[in-house]
Structure formats: C-alpha cells, structure tokens
Amino acid sequence: MASITIRNIAKKFGEFTIIPGLDLEIADEEFIVFVGPSGCGKSTLLRIIAGLEPSTSGELFIGETKVNDVPAAKRDIAMVFQDYALYPHMTVYDNMAFALELRGMTRAEIDQRVRRAASLLHIEPFLERKPKALSGGQRQRVAMGRAIVRDPKVFLFDEPLSNLDAKLRGQVRTEIKALSQELKTTMIFVTHDQVEAMTMADRIVVLKGGEIQQFGRPEEVYETPANQFVAGFIGSPAMNFFNIRRAGEGFVFEGAPHLAAPVPEALKPALGDRSEAVLGIRPEHFLPSEGAVGVLSVTIDLVEPLGSDTLTHFDLAGVRTVARVNPELRPRAGERLGFVAPAGKVHLFDRTDGRAIR
Numbered sequence: 001m002a003s004i005t006i007r008n009i010a011k012k013f014g015e016f017t018i019i020p021g022l023d024l025e026i027a028d029e030e031f032i033v034f035v036g037p038s039g040c041g042k043s044t045l046l047r048i049i050a051g052l053e054p055s056t057s058g059e060l061f062i063g064e065t066k067v068n069d070v071p072a073a074k075r076d077i078a079m080v081f082q083d084y085a086l087y088p089h090m091t092v093y094d095n096m097a098f099a100l101e102l103r104g105m106t107r108a109e110i111d112q113r114v115r116r117a118a119s120l121l122h123i124e125p126f127l128e129r130k131p132k133a134l135s136g137g138q139r140q141r142v143a144m145g146r147a148i149v150r151d152p153k154v155f156l157f158d159e160p161l162s163n164l165d166a167k168l169r170g171q172v173r174t175e176i177k178a179l180s181q182e183l184k185t186t187m188i189f190v191t192h193d194q195v196e197a198m199t200m201a202d203r204i205v206v207l208k209g210g211e212i213q214q215f216g217r218p219e220e221v222y223e224t225p226a227n228q229f230v231a232g233f234i235g236s237p238a239m240n241f242f243n244i245r246r247a248g249e250g251f252v253f254e255g256a257p258h259l260a261a262p263v264p265e266a267l268k269p270a271l272g273d274r275s276e277a278v279l280g281i282r283p284e285h286f287l288p289s290e291g292a293v294g295v296l297s298v299t300i301d302l303v304e305p306l307g308s309d310t311l312t313h314f315d316l317a318g319v320r321t322v323a324r325v326n327p328e329l330r331p332r333a334g335e336r337l338g339f340v341a342p343a344g345k346v347h348l349f350d351r352t353d354g355r356a357i358r
C-alpha cells in the first residue's frame with residue numbers, strides 16, 4: 001500500500017513561511033497533480049514527500065509508516081526531475097541498470113527489469129546509444145525508465161515536461177498517463193501547466209501561497225471551482241470575470257449600469273443580502289444568440305482562429321472578454337454579435353474573499 005498522508009505539514013525557510021500547514025490524503029495508485037503558479041510551494045511539498053527537504057513540523061505517512069525520519073533513499077520513492085541528468089558516458093541500458101547494480105542485484109534480474117521498462121517506454125531500439133544521440137523526448141523516457149526499474153512504491157515528477165517542445169510535451173504527457181495506468185503505482189506530478197493537470201490527474205491539488213485552494217477530480221475543479229483563484233487558474237483561455245452590483249430586483253454590470261447581469265434565478269438565494277459580487281463566465285460558455293431575452297450585444301474586435309474553434313475578443317461592460325465559438329460562425333472583427341450565458345454555466349464569487357457562491 002502506498003497511500004500518502006500529510007498531516008499539518010508546515011515549511012519555513014528562515015523567517016519565510018512557504019507552507020503554513022497543509023493536510024492531504026492521497027490514495028494508493030492515485031495519479032495526483034500539484035498545480036499552481038510559480039513559487040506556490042509545489043516543488044517544496046514534493047521534496048518534503050521525497051525526503052529531500054525536512055518539514056518544519058507535521059507528519060508524513062507512506063502507507064502506514066511514518067517517514068518523517070526516514071532518509072530519502074529508504075522511502076522507496078523514485079523522483080524524475082525537469083533536468084533529467086542522465087550519465088552522458090553511459091549507454092541508455094547502463095543508465096537504467098546502474099542503480100540496480102549498486103543494490104547488488106543479479107545480472108539476470110537487472111536485465112529483466114531494464115528490458116521491461118524499455119518495452120513499456122518504447123525505448124528498446126536505443127538501449128545501446130549514449131544520451132547525446134537521443135532526442136529530448138527520448139531522454140525524458142530514459143529518465144523515467146531509470147525510475148521505473150527501481151519498482152518504487154511512489155513516483156514523483158517535478159515538471160518533467162518543461163524542457164520539451166509543445167508537440168513532444170503532448171506526446172510524453174499521454175505516455176505518462178498510459179504508463180500510470182499500467183504500473184498501478186501512486187504518482188504525484190508537479191506542474192504549473194493547468195492543461196497537464198486537467199488531462200493527467202485522477203485528482204488535482206490546486207495550490208497558492210502554500211495552501212490548498214481545492215482538491216478534487218479535474219471535472220469537479222473545472223465545473224465547481226472553490227473560489228475565484230481556482231476558477232481563473234483552471235481553464236484556458238481563463239474564465240472572464242465581471243464586477244456586478246444589485247439594482248432593484250436584479251444585478252447590473254458595474255462597468256455598464258444599464259446592462260442587466262445574467263445572474264441565474266437559482267443562485268439568487270445564495271447571494272443573500274450581498275449588494276455586490278463577481279460574475280464569472282468561461283469563454284466556452286458564451287453562446288451566440290439572436291433576439292433572445294437577456295442577450296449581451298458586443299462588437300468583436302479581434303478574432304483568433306484555432307482550427308477546431310475560434311476565439312473572439314470584445315469589450316463587455318468595460319472588461320476585455322474572450323468567447324470561444326464554432327468556426328462555422330465565421331466571426332469578423334467589427335461585427336456585432338449577441339451572446340447568452342446559460343444559467344447552469346454562470347459562476348458567482350464573493351467580492352471580498354473570492355469564495356464561490358452557490
């Protein structure tokens with residue numbers, strides 16, 4: 001069993017508190033992604049789990065065992081870093097075999113493990129090559145191979161794709177996901193890329209300032225973000241936000257007080273007696289519409305065709321806004337378009353603390 005339990009783990013560097021106190025339960029065989037902006041403490045938390053960095057306080061369990069005082073080498077964890085640092089003078093085979101030789105394993109067993117990992121990662125043709133004769137993606141796979149042969153209880157990945165170009169990133173991302181399904185090992189993957197988080201994770205931990213903003217399945221985090229930070233961080237392009245305020249029975253946009261804000265009836269009770277809030281609409285939830293009640297009429301000023309869909313940019317109530325539309329609509333700059341936001345897709349947040357109102 002390689003569940004991971006983090007109980008009130010805190011980390012200070014000198015007088016700077018990086019992680020104020022964090023609790024997390026990761027189940028055996030789960031693929032967890034830590035995501036958050038630069039400096040939010042993702043790598044620090046990963047290094048604490050790996051045993052490369054001591055926590056200032058709190059408890060860490062792998063399975064049933066408390067590992068606070070267990071050195072990194074004894075935690076049965078393999079870590080794959082961004083700069084995968086292969087030994088340049090060794091072949092791919094030897095790069096993978098090296099750690100096993102140090103453990104005193106027999107030649108036959110080493111060979112079996114190296115070949116199994118090479119097969120899983122599709123690197124058999126390169127086993128006799130040196131790292132410099134490999135592409136970036138192939139090197140990255142060798143780095144993973146080195147981790148796999150050790151057959152660890154837990155895999156930790158620290159931004160392992162950030163040195164790869166966009167196409168290769170997508171490819172290796174899919175491979176790691178497939179691998180996690182085959183290996184059935186607990187994995188934690190650190191990234192600042194929300195697309196990686198969404199596509200790979202069983203569950204995502206969204207971090208900011210060393211604190212968990214939300215922990216949930218990708219679709220949960222996307223559909224019901226806990227607060228405005230998560231709503232803005234997960235999803236690309238980001239959710240559009242508008243300040244709104246109460247006017248009579250309903251709400252209006254603050255930047256256009258004559259314009260009714262599409263606050264769904266179902267959310268009105270949750271707003272309580274608030275006089276103001278933040279309205280959030282994702283680019284993909286603006287639906288082109290003509291003549292309907294509550295249409296938001298805008299003038300498109302920039303069009304970005306992406307092939308599968310088209311991004312249209314416009315000003316709505318003084319806010320730069322982006323909507324994702326079907327390319328068949330063939331929107332053009334200068335054209336006027338009407339949009340509606342379906343009631344079930346509109347988000348509201350508290351203006352003061354950013355918490356979701358629902």
Ligand code: ATP
Nearest residue numbers: 013016018036037038039040041042043044045192
């Ligand atoms: P990135 O995505 O940029 O790698 P991150 O979320 O992984 O960021 P960490 O590397 O965990 O962030 O760093 C969190 C904070 O701790 C940062 O503000 C960083 O400057 C600080 N920090 C990290 N290591 C040390 C250290 N050894 N001494 C002092 N401060 C540190």
